[in-house]
Amino acid sequence: MAKAANLGFPRIGARRELKTAVEAHWKGNLSADDLAAEGARLRAAHWQLQRDAGIEVIPSNDFSFYDHVLDMTAVLGAVPRRFGPVGDHVAPTQYFAMARGTAEAPAMEMTKWFDTNYHYIVPEFEEGQSFRLASLKPIEDFLEAKALGIHTRPVLVGPVTWLSLGKTKAEGLDPLTLLSAILPIYSDVLRRLAEAGADWVQIDEPVLVTDLSDGQRRALSTAYAELATAGPRLMLASYFGSLDDNLDLALSLPVAGLHLDLIRAPEQIKRVLEAGPDKVLSLGLIDGRNVWRADLARALDAAQTAARLHGTGRIQIAPSCSLLHVPVDLDAEAGLDAELKGWLSFARQKLAEVATLTRALNDGQVAVADALAANAALVASRASSSRIHDPKVKSRSASVGPDDLRRRSHYQVRQRAQAAQLNLPVFPTTTIGSFPQTAEVRRARADHRKGRISAADYDAFLKRETESCIRRQEALGLDMLVHGEFERNDMVEYFGEQLAGYAFTRFGWVQSYGSRCVKPPLIFGDVSRPQPMTVEWSGYAQSLTDRPVKGMLTGPVTILQWSFVRDDQPRSETCKQIALAIRDEVADLEAAGIKAIQIDEPAIREGLPLRRADWDGYLQWAVDCFRLSASPVRDETQIHTHMCYSEFNDIMPAIARMDADVISIETSRSDMELLTAFGDFEYPNEIGPGVWDIHSPRVPPQEDMITLLRKAASVIASERLWVNPDCGLKTRDWAETEASLKNLVAAAKALRKGDLTPLPVEGGRHSDTACACEEMTG
Numbered sequence: 001m002a003k004a005a006n007l008g009f010p011r012i013g014a015r016r017e018l019k020t021a022v023e024a025h026w027k028g029n030l031s032a033d034d035l036a037a038e039g040a041r042l043r044a045a046h047w048q049l050q051r052d053a054g055i056e057v058i059p060s061n062d063f064s065f066y067d068h069v070l071d072m073t074a075v076l077g078a079v080p081r082r083f084g085p086v087g088d089h090v091a092p093t094q095y096f097a098m099a100r101g102t103a104e105a106p107a108m109e110m111t112k113w114f115d116t117n118y119h120y121i122v123p124e125f126e127e128g129q130s131f132r133l134a135s136l137k138p139i140e141d142f143l144e145a146k147a148l149g150i151h152t153r154p155v156l157v158g159p160v161t162w163l164s165l166g167k168t169k170a171e172g173l174d175p176l177t178l179l180s181a182i183l184p185i186y187s188d189v190l191r192r193l194a195e196a197g198a199d200w201v202q203i204d205e206p207v208l209v210t211d212l213s214d215g216q217r218r219a220l221s222t223a224y225a226e227l228a229t230a231g232p233r234l235m236l237a238s239y240f241g242s243l244d245d246n247l248d249l250a251l252s253l254p255v256a257g258l259h260l261d262l263i264r265a266p267e268q269i270k271r272v273l274e275a276g277p278d279k280v281l282s283l284g285l286i287d288g289r290n291v292w293r294a295d296l297a298r299a300l301d302a303a304q305t306a307a308r309l310h311g312t313g314r315i316q317i318a319p320s321c322s323l324l325h326v327p328v329d330l331d332a333e334a335g336l337d338a339e340l341k342g343w344l345s346f347a348r349q350k351l352a353e354v355a356t357l358t359r360a361l362n363d364g365q366v367a368v369a370d371a372l373a374a375n376a377a378l379v380a381s382r383a384s385s386s387r388i389h390d391p392k393v394k395s396r397s398a399s400v401g402p403d404d405l406r407r408r409s410h411y412q413v414r415q416r417a418q419a420a421q422l423n424l425p426v427f428p429t430t431t432i433g434s435f436p437q438t439a440e441v442r443r444a445r446a447d448h449r450k451g452r453i454s455a456a457d458y459d460a461f462l463k464r465e466t467e468s469c470i471r472r473q474e475a476l477g478l479d480m481l482v483h484g485e486f487e488r489n490d491m492v493e494y495f496g497e498q499l500a501g502y503a504f505t506r507f508g509w510v511q512s513y514g515s516r517c518v519k520p521p522l523i524f525g526d527v528s529r530p531q532p533m534t535v536e537w538s539g540y541a542q543s544l545t546d547r548p549v550k551g552m553l554t555g556p557v558t559i560l561q562w563s564f565v566r567d568d569q570p571r572s573e574t575c576k577q578i579a580l581a582i583r584d585e586v587a588d589l590e591a592a593g594i595k596a597i598q599i600d601e602p603a604i605r606e607g608l609p610l611r612r613a614d615w616d617g618y619l620q621w622a623v624d625c626f627r628l629s630a631s632p633v634r635d636e637t638q639i640h641t642h643m644c645y646s647e648f649n650d651i652m653p654a655i656a657r658m659d660a661d662v663i664s665i666e667t668s669r670s671d672m673e674l675l676t677a678f679g680d681f682e683y684p685n686e687i688g689p690g691v692w693d694i695h696s697p698r699v700p701p702q703e704d705m706i707t708l709l710r711k712a713a714s715v716i717a718s719e720r721l722w723v724n725p726d727c728g729l730k731t732r733d734w735a736e737t738e739a740s741l742k743n744l745v746a747a748a749k750a751l752r753k754g755d756l757t758p759l760p761v762e763g764g765r766h767s768d769t770a771c772a773c774e775e776m777t778g
């Protein structure tokens with residue numbers, strides 16, 4: 001008989017209970033014991049929910065108080081020295097210190113988990129790195145479930161993925177050379193799990209869907225030759241793409257099971273079945289990365305072929321990857337209309353889909369005839385719905401030509417026109433858009449949503465916040481102002497709420513990092529802009545001041561990347577539709593007298609496909625979409641963009657092709673080292689290298705910023721330099737914001753009349769940390 005399996009369940013809780021508990025603990029309002037109890041309550045509820053849904057292979061150790069990669073780091077005792085010695089086990093204070101930092105020890109880096117919007121804590125390898133078993137969480141969680149009468153399959157991040165995601169702080173240390181040191185600990189954990197009663201363990205090796213080096217291939221062979229003998233049978237999980245050229249390697253590993261992502265790469269099952277491996281195959285047939293109801297007939301077809309060729313008893317049916325990346329329960333969404341709701345499926349519903357498919361395979365379609373018929377009707381209703389298709393949007397998108405992607409004149413011509421219109425000093429100062437989203441701002445929004453304050457009162461509140469923000473910026477002496485983004489819950493959700501073709505949820509939270517969540521809006525149809533989205537706020541802010549106010553938009557690629565997207569047309573087409581909507585907003589902002597418009601694209605690099613061979617195709621349409629959104633304006637109107645993810649070296653030509661008049665980037669942490677990519681490439685337009693690391697509550701002194709700017713001037717001509725923070729200020733408070741901006745303006749003024757001697761950029765810490773808009777300490 002085939003088995004219904006799951007690879008991981010969202011840990012945050014349907015009402016973000018984990019966030020509430022963890023943040024209360026950080027504030028000192030919940031003891032470590034009470035936090036542990038809340039964790040246990042959530043785990044028990046989630047295991048029970050999965051069992052009730054008909055899942056037979058239920059994961060454990062997928063739960064985490066912060067991040068599962070950090071949990072593996074704790075298991076291996078890889079605690080960087082600055083967090084103190086590793087005792088018998090990594091205690092909660094040490095664990096959270098690693099994630100969030102302390103006054104003495106900066107947090108470990110955080111970056112994106114493959115091509116998702118989930119962030120993991122980057123393992124760090126130091127000089128003389130040693131390891132020891134320092135957390136028994138995988139075993140404890142297994143036993144906890146066992147005590148509840150639930151037999152689980154523990155999940156571990158695999159050794160090659162864990163090492164490959166890590167960063168070495170020791171000159172010349174290749175992380176893969178540490179494999180032999182960590183394998184005994186993995187073996188120990190597996191042995192202990194076997195003793196505790198685990199018969200299977202899921203080992204996640206998503207690196208298997210990336211371009212592997214020879215070293216990684218060797219490491220995989222070495223690792224699994226050793227781990228396969230440790231006790232439990234291993235289900236090696238690949239996901240987020242195709243095994244492709246790594247398929248033979250994966251099949252050669254002596255593991256008992258192999259999980260395949262058949263949503264991202266349905267074609268790979270054919271080659272696997274032809275090879276006839278001596279393994280249990282876990283078929284990832286239900287989309288773990290998106291929220292659409294599965295087409296069960298199609299999935300069943302694939303499952304039946306596999307069962308016929310491989311044997312039903314050696315098949316598991318599963319989501320394509322962990323369900324960490326989708327919201328918990330569609331049933332909570334009372335506000336969604338019935339038709340749309342019928343097209344959707346969140347984590348709980350996806351488990352039901354897995355169970356239905358498995359029963360259909362085992363007992364025949366008649367056993368689940370009603371469920372299959374209902375599914376077929378809903379899938380058909382979505383495919384034929386007139387709500388999805390807007391002929392006007394389609395024909396406008398089809399008529400986009402090369403001229404729509406071009407500004408009217410070359411940058412040098414635009415630059416002169418903009419200088420004449422804006423009349424800014426050298427080293428102009430600005431910020432990236434958002435100002436502190438205080439508890440008061442969030443509360444006012446919640447009050448408005450819950451009907452406790454009227455729309456008029458909410459609007460008046462936001463106008464007061466905006467005016468106060470403008471006055472503060474004037475008093476600080478900033479040259480180009482922003483309205484502050486107080487009206488936004490999130491830089492993507494806010495636009496999703498206003499665009500046609502989009503729906504949004506009330507409780508569709510997905511963990512982004514630690515206790516922080518996002519609520520991605522969902523694109524179900526052709527996207528268009530029924531009315532202006534930001535013009536009122538930018539126009540109001542501009543009416544309050546003589547200084548230029550920068551309009552503030554999120555770019556098409558970032559809106560696409562941070563939404564749940566349609567699966568019935570290419571992402572490039574959806575992105576083009578969003579770009580046209582943003583283009584209209586850009587044109588309206590200009591018509592309303594806005595002289596500079598920033599189109600944020602922090603996710604453009606994150607959207608890069610996992611395989612390098614696919615990069616050029618993606619960058620072509622992604623950059624085209626940015627250009628489409630940015631190009632309706634006159635030469636005088638200055639287009640800014642902002643990116644707070646680093647590592648520009650390998651995509652410099654694409655960044656240059658975006659042709660933004662000004663780009664602001666995150667650089668302060670790397671001591672301007674990241675700027676060298678722009679210097680080496682001879683990037684021609686203006687640049688604002690961030691001089692204030694807004695990750696940190698530290699107020700940077702004026703001298704530090706001057707030093708950074710002098711370093712920047714050694715790479716980029718000073719007349720093309722802007723002075724700004726690394727990213728938006730929404731996670732900071734007003735006191736540190738005003739103190740830091742005071743120093744930033746003073747630094748720019750000092751440079752205007754003072755020492756411009758360039759300072760060389762040295763090999764600063766190279767950073768590709770996550771977006772600076774994340775509060776590392778949050």
Ligand SMILES: CN1c2c(nc(N)[nH]c2=O)NC[C@@H]1CNc1ccc(C(=O)N[C@@H](CCC(=O)N[C@@H](CCC(=O)N[C@@H](CCC(=O)O)C(=O)O)C(=O)O)C(=O)O)cc1
Pocket residue numbers: 117439442443445446488489490491492493512513515516517518519520562602771773774775
């Ligand atoms: C830049 N980043 C972003 C990413 N993706 C996005 N979609 N958006 C991003 O900005 N990916 C990469 C990074 C990830 N970084 C972050 C940074 C910060 C957060 C964060 O703070 N998340 C908040 C939720 C933000 C939000 O949506 N707020 C809403 C709702 C607030 C709320 O919970 N209200 C309560 C009541 C509150 C009260 O009464 O006081 C309620 O509704 O019940 C809003 O402001 O209206 C978080 O809390 O986790 C995320 C990613």
Ligand SMILES: N[C@@H](CCS)C(=O)O
Pocket residue numbers: 432433434491552600602642644727728729730771773
């Ligand atoms: N304008 C946005 C960009 C964040 S990446 C902000 O300032 O928050």
Ligand SMILES: [Zn+2]
Pocket residue numbers: 432602642643644726727728771772773
């Ligand atoms: Zn940013």
